[in-house]
Amino acid sequence: MLELVVFSTLNGLQYGVLLFLLASGLTLIFSMMGVLNFAHASFYMLGAYLGYQITRTIGYWPGLLIAPLAVGLLGAGVERFCLRLVHRHGHVAELLFTFGLAFVIEEVVVVLWGRVPLDYRVPALLDFPAFTLWDTTYPAYKLFMLVISVAIFVALLLLLTRTRVGLIIQASLTHPNMVAMLGHNVPRIFMMVFGAGAALAGLAGAIAGPALVTQPSMAALLGPILFVVVVFGGLGSLAGAFIASLIIGLVQTFAIAVNVSLNDVFLPLGISLPAPAVLGDLWNATLAQLGPVIPYLLLVLMLVFRPTGLMGTRET
């Protein structure tokens, strides 16, 4: 039992911090521009594909550096040359733009790399079991993912709270006009934040590529859960995004480990459903089977009872 708890915690944390790498950029962009960037998960996918391509030509470690930078540049370019123009036509146009961009990126990826999952391998240097507990091994690469993601979180937190750049970014989140009055170039700040967010997504892609599967559907698989994290954590709150990422990661992992169904809960109370009832499937489904739905349920509940999210200050 303890073994299951320990490993579920590790797996959940690792998935959670990966989510955070993506959600951090998304939540900053969201709160700054007021637009949900539907293409954010696509930057994650681009990071994985570029990482793969660079791994094949130069090596894994340069790829880990170059791929996020390239994705970041692309993100900045998208903001500077497209989103900024679309911005004049209001939020709906921006939303539609990012929505379309997600499809364009997916199709471009399919044209360039094909539909079949890529053979993106864990680098030999990290391809060993990190430690063994109750004769279950934990792969070093996963530990590496965990460490990198936590390091990025700490760095981001320091950057935003301890530096001048961070102060300006925080100020432009809430009072963009005032910041502009003070002589700062707010559009450039937007561009930098968008680029940095994309770069973080790209980094997440480059480190997740070998562990998860690098395929054209990887953006669509992760996209919806990101929005859950951002809304759940609260707009513009990095700490909120961090906590939400961990909660979602842990909830999803632990749900799989639990074999309890509604039937098991209510049977001891003397309540049972007549055997072949309409709702029989739902009644007997275990939490493990319902696992994928739980984050969305949490999202709905959060929006009903606390629309600002866990640590947000504004209404979504």
Next chain:
Amino acid sequence: MIRMIARRTVFGVALAGLTALAMPVRAQDTIKIAYIDPLSGGGATVGEHGVHHFQFLVDKVNAAGGVLGGKKLELITYDNKSSPQETLLQAQKAIDSGAKFITQGNGSNVALALTDFVAKHNERNPDKQVLFLNYAAVDPALTNAKCNYWHFRWDADADIKMQALTSFMKTRPEIKKVYVIGQDYSFGQAVRVSARSMLKEKRPDIEFVGDELHPVLKVTDFSPYIAKIKASGADSVITGNWAQDLALLLKAAADAGLQANWYTYYAGGAGGPTSVRQTGLEHRVFQISEWHSNVEGAEMQNLNADFRKKYSGSGWWYLRAKNEMDMLVKAIEQAKSVDAAKVAAALEDMRFKDAIGAEVWMRKDDHQLFQDLYISSFGPGVAVDEEGTGWGWKTVAKVDAKDTITKTVCKMDRPS
């Protein structure tokens, strides 16, 4: 306004001309076989390798002079994204472009939708009937409650395989705790039910310590499931998983160093052998199939070798695809026609000596093929290896075709 219309017309004509130019020039008298399977998403690796199989077989038939005195076969491929709805759209497209035969295999949910579609189509369009040649969808319903005249299946159904697998497990006293994990759809559920009931009957002493269904082709990290299997104390796992769901399951097991015996339907699929080798589960992963690359028989050995040369080392998987094409060609020759009803009549009850010299039989009652089945384990010390691991499949038990014959409840309407 008129000018605009005129301009539009000119534009339209130009566009039509362009598309006409862009259309590939096709020989008009080929016999078209439509291959509809996932060529994107989690099933893509397996779907694409299936294309290689059928293209290889079609090329072979054409190189030997085609059928009906020189007519060539042509394979056209369609991506169904593993979705039943998409499959029906693609099937309609295939029929519209003149396909006479449709072959599909990945996903019984897809096959169930397709078999219904084909039956309805044939009823409404007696002059454009097509056949559904199923090479891998193994839900028993397809040749029982949901059977019809236009569907033929070359793979043994899930119950037949589970019967053979559990009979083998009966002889392994080291099995004490079993975990069943599968994909949450018709086939995965069928495997789960039959594994429980059959094992209970044959080995009542075995304890089921877990029973799990997970989303189909959506899970990218199976570590949480592996942690659960580990915690359950299972010594053996039964799974019907295929494609990405099997490769990633075994990969997560390899990462966690899970030491269990695996009883599978499709461990031979892409990525499976590599993961097994990585964990070092020497002869502890079992697979039930109609063939593997170390089954004796020169014809298949040579075919596998040629195939590997052509597709950079990826091995041959499906003897059943070879049987399907060989029997189709034979049926077309016998019927002297590609008319679906006539070819189906020739396929029914066909007894055929296959490429490893064994007799297979397409039962008339339900269009299920009966063939010898092999249970094999994966490990070193074999002639032909897989995925460059140095390990390969070795037969541990063989079940004769006559011992796999099951009852069927199929009652099909035959065209008069």
